[in-house]
Amino acid sequence: MTAPTLRYAVATALMASLALAGCKKDKPVDTAATPPPMSTPAPSQPATPPPMSSAVSITSVTLGKAAGADKRIESATTDFASTDPIVVSVATNGSSGSTTIHTRLMYQDGQVAGEESQSIATDGMETTNFTFNNANGWPAGNYTAEVSVDNAAPRTTTFTVK
Template sequence: MNRTNFAPVAFTLAAAVALAACGKKEEVPAPVVAPAPVVETAPPPAPVVETASFVALSVGNQLDANQKATATADTFAPTDTIYATVATDGNAPNAAIVARWTFSDGQLVDESSQSIVQSGPANTAFHIAKPDGWPVGTYKVEITLDGNPVASEEFMVQ
């Protein structure tokens, strides 16, 4: 074989190897992306309901220092001042208590209301008085709290 014929073949072979080497790129692995951590959140707290709730009604002819009716009774003298104490509990920025006093035939004797700011247990007192004396008969006091009837009590004047 002739050397002159060998040179073009060697050059072609070298060029093919060089081109093949240039075209080959080293593969870079794709970056590993960690999944985002799952953050568990608690549900929002339930809204605080601010209400006053009825506990008890007592009727008597005296009040103590806590505005609670003492000497509770269901029978009174015509000249007694008659007290009704509404015991409530809860938390409310504004609550309305109404006391409606009626005579046995449904005749309205008195109706009064008080707005209260409730923060824990409390007593709210109402009263009726008639210096010349109540007519003998059956009476009733009805209590509403924020417009809802919560209690009533009948009593006698003798």
């Protein structure tokens, strides 16, 4: 390299170094304008208890023809007439922001005679009712009510239509 070329290279490198150094330069901190952080006392409330299990389980399945205002079956039965409504009352226990209860009535030949789902939010014991009606009357025979929570294995109860 010649002397003028070397000078230009050194000058260019020096200017690039100065430019980069200027980019990384921190602003001075004005301590007079920024007050020191205030300490806040710890809250006097007790620690939050750990969340309850989100599992919801079926505690009982009761069949009947009508439910009262408290959602309980007025008279439990497994024998129905063809014109009776079939009320499936599902008692659950547990805690969940969203749980789906699914109920299906199966006729003796495996045909689905009725199917309903309800989504619930619960924090403890809950009763959910499903009412099935058949405008043409239920065919006589043996049936199974299958009830499941969040696609878990169903709990089954058998009943008869005469």
